[in-house]
Amino acid sequence: AQSVAQPEDQVNVAEGNPLTVKCTYSVSGNPYLFWYVQYPNRGLQFLLKYITGDNLVKGSYGFEAEFNKSQTSFHLKKPSALVSDSALYFCAVRDMGYGNNRLAFGKGNQVVVIP
């Protein structure tokens, strides 16, 4: 079964500094990987995905993520954090095995960007 680990409950970063949110995954086959962001009292919004191809994926709002197969990681990054980036971030994985349409989500990371 696929699973995701987001080891940090909260990430604090000063505005303008680089932001990294960590994610590692476990699948039996090849993974599809996703990042979502959730603002207060809102649903999850898609940020970016890795399906195949370049290991560095660029997404919305200046975010990017790097797929590292050997480390089974898909860390989310932003070069310069904004206060408006403060939100809950979820990593998700789908095992590319046939018939599996379910995304497994991590428990989420609260990001706090300090002005």
Add this chain to the structure above:
Amino acid sequence: GAGVSQSPSNKVTEKGKDVELRCDPISGHTALYWYRQSLGQGLEFLIYFQGNSAPDKSGLPSDRFSAERTGGSVSTLTIQRTQQEDSAVYLCASSHRQGSNYGYTFGSGTRLTVV
């Protein structure tokens, strides 16, 4: 519609009562998912509908939980004899067939509080 619509946005119910939560997916999306989000627990998969296929109910936590999807569109999640541990945000998402390749579009959720 333009997005996934869920109703009600908030529901407070007494322990032991039944509740129905509604999800109206994006028009043309054949796949529909229900997840439960509890504080500090991430997203827990509940059930998945794909077109006219039999739903994947493997995530439903007990037989008090059921869901249906009428006409391949609107879905209703029913919780019978609610318990306090059912308190959570219930999120609905929809996608195209094989939609996990494209990610899901989430609704804003229904916050259920059982008192």
